[in-house]
Amino acid sequence: MNRFSRWIADFLHPPKEARLDLGRRAVLGASLAGVGAKLLFGIAPEASKRTFNPALIRPPGALAEDDFLARCIRCGECMKVCPTNAIHPASLEGGFEGLWTPVLVTSLGYCDYECNLCSQVCPTHAIRQIEVAEKQKIKIGLAYIDRSRCLPWAYSKTCIVCEEHCPTPKKAIWFEEVEVRNIQGEKLTVKQPRVDPELCIGCGICEVKCPVRAPAAVRVASVGESRNPENQILLTTDSYGQG
């Protein structure tokens, strides 16, 4: 026998000392650990699909949550490439299974309207490749006004910052001009902002630019995200029917 046929023979019946002997019971135990992990992930509240974490804002183009988790390898490419430092490794926003998956922290950064870099670099297409034009139509969440903090709403002061920064062609933030009184009893007109849930894409620039800090008077929640028809602000007939 020459050395190659011996190699093939060894491959089929390796000598004892060179064998990779993992032990059947130990391999079974490791498999059960994998099954156990899946079962434990499966009973987390997020898995019920009846409750959604408002802080779990995924980058635009992210697949529906189950598909997303099946693909995301938590590599941090999207976090590195994001030019506004908006994408962060999740702690427990998406349950333990989602540890270190990308999540937008809209108090720190916003999703730039002209950017799709995270979809360009995602190695597993957990964030699918999308053109900028398509990205501009994807809702990653929805902004809401905190009327107890917003300057025109709560303090009768003039402010139009959120509306000015809103990037959608038809602004998702619109004003209602209201005559109010200040503490001296003087009448003045302020513009109270409102959010149009049809137009808002949840990019979060309003939250980042809002002059009210920690927390801002306009904030973004994941509700309304395009990738998840269950997580909508208005009850659809389907979800209503399920009770």
Added chain:
Amino acid sequence: MAKKQKTSWIVWLRRLAQTGFFLLFCYLFLQTVYHPINQAGRGVTLFFNLDPLVALCSWLASHALVGAMLLSLATLAVTFICGRWFCGWVCPFGALHNFFTSLRGGPAKQKLEAGGYHRWQKAKYYLLVAFLVAALLGADVVGWLDPFSFFFRSLSTSIYPAINKGLVAAFTWVYDANPGVGPVRLTLVTEPVYSFLRKYFLAAAQPYYWGSLLVGSLFITVVALNFWRARFWCRYVCPLGGLLGVVGKNPLVRLNKHQEKCNNCRLCLVDCQGGAAPDKGWKPSECFYCWNCKSDCPAQAITFTVGSPHEVTCHSERSEESRPASPGVGAVREPPLLIDRGIEVGKKLR
């Protein structure tokens, strides 16, 4: 009589390859930024595309595979022939561990005793099995411990921002204090360096990341463990190493120990990176093909060969010149080196 072995040119070639791939990884990392107009660096996912573990787990969990990830089949093919060559020569995370392992101090005897195979090295295979089974059931969490994910995530969310912050603070401090005599100021040196770093290394704006402390602490822990066991991560933890160990469990390129030359000094264990037991019953699944054992062996008893020559022919590869001159004893072969004498030699080895 025993003199320090000259480091084999293959070891130098391996170090060159490791340095190259490590720098490539760092370059691609730095390229993972915005380029005008709205363009990420090209090919920045190269190492992830070479990684069969993430390809396999993504495919098991989502039943879909990104085309570029088929590159990882090349890694598997090479591994099938050459064993865990990838771990020792290509993997940039492995290169980092290799570097920190080489910084270890301490007596060679200690390294020798910790350098052999340990049964806990099987842990990585069990981690691999657990990850694969979970992925098969749809829970793909392999990214927690996939080496490239671990490395890139740690760099991007923790290590790089920290270095960035430190560098900017240091250069700003020098700029503000501006020590020097007359027209000779320190800033004459530091400012050009800073401009260079600003252009090629530093972030456009200081990045901050949620939970960076946990990610960074894990990274530092894993790196520090190299001082306890050579390439701790690669030996005990790395699930990609486990996968490559399974695929390359009977490689075509094999270590052969020439028993008639071996004097059982076990110096081959001192610098063994994978804990592959080159001294007795070589374990191909643990071997990184780092060539250190061959390079360190004072008796030239270790060779790497293609195929399985079970019966080692007794042709002497040692030239007559390299034999120690022992005129008095005549026909008597060189006596076996005592372990302690061997260790004395080993102290000088790296």
